[in-house]
Amino acid sequence: MEEKVLLRLTDITKKFPGVLALDKINLEIRKGEVHGLVGENGAGKSTIIKVITGAHYPDMGEMYFDGRQIGRLSPHESMSIGIACVYQELNQVPYMTVAENIYLGREKFREKNLGILDREAMKRNSEQVLKTLGLDIDASVEAGLLGVGKQQMVEIARAVQADAKLIIMDEPTASLSAKEAIELLRIVKHLREQGVSVIYISHRLDEVKEVCDRITILRDGKTIETADVKDVSIDDMVSKMVGRGISQKYPKVKAPPGREMLRVEHLTRRGVFYDISFTLYAGEVLGFAGLVGAGRTETVRAVTGADPFDSGKIFVEGREVHIRNPRDSINAGIAFLTEDRKGQGLILIQDIEFNSTLVNLKHYISSLFLKLEQSKADAERMVRELRTRTPSVHTPTRNLSGGNQQKVVIAKWLLSKAKIFIIDEPTRGIDVGAKVEVYNLINRLTSEGAAVIMISSEMDECIGMSDRIIVMHEGRVTRELTGEAVTQENVMYAASGIDAN
């Protein structure tokens, strides 16, 4: 193998019952390059990573790392030969310090026989690594006290400390704020300068364009193309991923404004959000913009009974409602699609049909015949419309790729008979093609007279799909924007608490 290739996969094939997840994958990662893996939900990106790190064993094909053939590695072996993976789900031990986490499983001992740890050295070295990465993180603080973004940086520091030659990142910025994402991209570039190779998986193609040297495009478990990133435009990437062009990114259809559906007056939860008032009308999408931590999620959680509030009133179709728990909110006709879909949205051992029709169970149970026919038909329709990649609606949701699991949660709420939809980060982790399908479904809801609140941290999406935008900053509404006033600039100013006027 040539000098400059660090990892080579040849004809790697992986089958799951009913799914050919990887179909003769060929992939070559060079030393010191950032290599992007892009593809639709279910294309096989995470499965490739699991094969490389030994979590799955391929049915066919060979792998070479640093000049040697590798077989099935345990996570420990994979780390010891220089492969590290930064998972999206954090696996820090929260009550241990940052330094202890960095050294977890590779502790330094003062007296090995007596099991006496060299805490001083571990702390000193950890501080050194954090410093080289330009990170402002205290090595002696408990990891659990750090935010998601910082914990992920500690994971990277851990990989660097272990002298990883290849660091794999699977959707690293999916739950980071815009500022943290910029920091992460900076670190990825720094790693490349140090000669480390990085595999970078993301649905945010602008990031891929910015940070990667080469990309490999996957579709249906096959490698479509590997190219220098400078030779492919984002539009090219999209059409090769999806197998068709996407003409319109935000296919917003305006619906005629209707009657008042939801009114919130002076809603306050001390220390979290204050004096929030707004009205939502039938046929409209009301966007909630703001920075991560502005209190948007907390506000809608209070409206839907997921969290308590101290004062304020909520009216549904003009009548005051007393919502104390999520059940009350469902009964009032409000559907809440949470941002933490994996944690709160799915019963993973159950299949797609079960999960999709869960909220609506009463409706299907009213007649046994209806249940059998209708529930399957509805679940299948949602699979088609959202382009969920699955062998059938009877596949357990735990077998689906991350993005396809999210589509099932979306389906579940779209199938509910609600008239008010509150959707928190509707397209996070979802591929470009499916995003458009989600927007089309939102259009359909509003055209049928439903009202939608959409929280989105992607400003383009918020602007592209909303009729009106409420901007929050530090727990307060700073502006409400309509019509001409809905611009990137106005949203940004209001979100950072600066008054543009």
Ligand SMILES: Nc1ncnc2c1ncn2[C@@H]1O[C@H](COP(=O)(O)OP(=O)(O)OP(=O)(O)O)[C@@H](O)[C@H]1O
């Ligand atoms: N343990 C499993 N059992 C059965 N099928 C699986 C399993 N893991 C993955 N699959 C299937 O393999 C295919 C590839 O999944 P994978 O998770 O690699 O997709 P992905 O490209 O990472 O997608 P996403 O962007 O949604 O994360 C999917 O069709 C998925 O349903």
Ligand SMILES: [Mg+2]
């Ligand atoms: Mg994945």
